[in-house]
Amino acid sequence: MQPTSQTIQVSKGALWTGRIFSALIVLFLLMDSVMKLVSPKPAPVVDAFTHLGWPIGSAFALACILLISTILYVIPITSVLGAILLTGYLGGAVATHMRIGDPLFSHILFPVYMGILLWGGLFLRDPRLKALIPFRSK
Numbered sequence: 001m002q003p004t005s006q007t008i009q010v011s012k013g014a015l016w017t018g019r020i021f022s023a024l025i026v027l028f029l030l031m032d033s034v035m036k037l038v039s040p041k042p043a044p045v046v047d048a049f050t051h052l053g054w055p056i057g058s059a060f061a062l063a064c065i066l067l068i069s070t071i072l073y074v075i076p077i078t079s080v081l082g083a084i085l086l087t088g089y090l091g092g093a094v095a096t097h098m099r100i101g102d103p104l105f106s107h108i109l110f111p112v113y114m115g116i117l118l119w120g121g122l123f124l125r126d127p128r129l130k131a132l133i134p135f136r137s138k
Contacts, residue, residue: 007127008127008130008131009127010124010125010126010127010130014124014125015124015125017121017124018120018121018122018123018124018125018126019121019125020121021117021118021120021121021124022073022074022118022121022122022125023121024117024121025114025117025118025121026070026073026074028114029066029070029086030067030070032063032066033063033064033066033067033070034063036059036060036062036063036066037059037060037063037064037067041056041059045059051100052096052097052100053096053099053100054096065085065089066086066089068085069082069085069086069089070082070086072085073085073086073118073122076126079122079126080122080126080128080129083118083119083122086115086118087115087118087119090111090112090114090115090118091111093110093111094108094109094111094112097110097111
């Protein structure tokens with residue numbers, strides 16, 4: 001695929017909005033992964049794993065997957081790969097909450113809201129995505 005002759009520019013406002021969206025999502029995901037890594041596990045982590053039907057022993061593996069994917073999202077050259085991996089992770093969270101019958105808007109769709117922030121932040125700050133997904137004004 002040949003590069004286009006036009007370079008897509010990101011406005012300063014869009015860039016900073018994207019950075020803020022991305023920072024919010026990254027801070028939340030880092031906190032989530034660190035809480036799963038610490039030992040002994042905090043009570044909210046143990047309660048959540050019990051409620052969701054996950055063995056607490058899987059917390060370390062899930063935290064590593066989440067942490068690596070989040071780090072990839074933060075690095076500009078690998079941010080799209082990180083976003084794809086995080087989308088898969090968040091999709092698993094949707095399926096898990098749906099499987100146990102949690103409330104729709106507060107639990108099942110929460111990872112979807114996170115995914116919208118994740119991709120929205122990346123779209124606003126990364127001209128590669130703007131070139132790939134061109135929204136037109138007409």
